[in-house]
Each structure stands twice: as structure tokens, then as C-alpha cells.
Amino acid sequence: MGTLVYALCALTSLACAxxxxxxxxxxxxRLLLWSGLCFAGLAANNVLLxxxxxxVPSMxxxxxRSLPALAGVALLLYGLVWESR
Structure with missing residues (x-):
């Protein structure tokens, strides 16, 4: 059941992106660009999960997993801060 939930989360994030x-x-x-890139990072995070x-449950x-999510949120933050000027 967990695998199904992880797969659905990845597919949903990818669809949003x-x-x-x-x-x-x-x-x-431009805000759509930054949001799309954020969701792409979150989708990569879900795929790695x-x-x-x-x-590879032993690894x-x-x-x-955290790196794509961090990059995605950082891109969204950049877009929200710098594109509002």
C-alpha cells in the first residue's frame, strides 16, 4: 500500500509540474516557471523516495532525496522574492 501512495505522490507532483x-x-x-520548477524538484524527491x-530498502x-526538494523550494523562494520587485 505504501508503494502505491509514493507512486501517486510522484505522479501528482509530476502532473503539477x-x-x-x-x-x-x-x-x-514567471511565477508559473518557478512553481513548475519547484514541483519538478518535489517530483524528483518522490521518485527517489x-x-x-x-x-533498495537497505540503502x-x-x-x-532531500537535494531535489531543497533545490525546488529554493527556486520557488527565489522566484517569490526576486520576481516580486
Whole structure:
């Protein structure tokens, strides 16, 4: 059951990233770009979680999982702070 939840979270994050980036391509609203990149990082985080829990349960990938999420949130923060000026 946990694998299904992890996979659905990854798919949902990926769908959000695709929709946001498509919206950015259509309207060129910069906030959509930063939000899409954030969700892409969160999707990568969820995919790595799925790999860690299902394929290699003996390895601890928590540091590698955190890096895409950190990068995504940092990009969103950058977009929120610097694009508002």
C-alpha cells in the first residue's frame, strides 16, 4: 500500500509540474516557471523516495532525496522574492 501512495505522490507532483510549465509556456508568467520548477524538484524527491523504499530498502538515500526538494523550494523562494520587485 505504501508503494502505491509514493507512486501517486510522484505522479501528482509530476502532473503539477507539467501543467505549471505548460501554463508558463503559454502566458510567460514567471511565477508559473518557478512553481513548475519547484514541483519538478518535489517530483524528483518522490521518485527517489519510491526507489529507496521499493528497490533498495537497505540503502539510506535521505540526503540524495532531500537535494531535489531543497533545490525546488529554493527556486520557488527565489522566484517569490526576486520576481516580486
Amino acid at each position: 507539467v501543467l505549471l510549465l505548460r501554463g508558463y509556456a503559454a502566458s510567460r508568467a 519510491l526507489i529507496e523504499k521499493r528497490l 539510506d538515500l535521505s540526503l540524495w
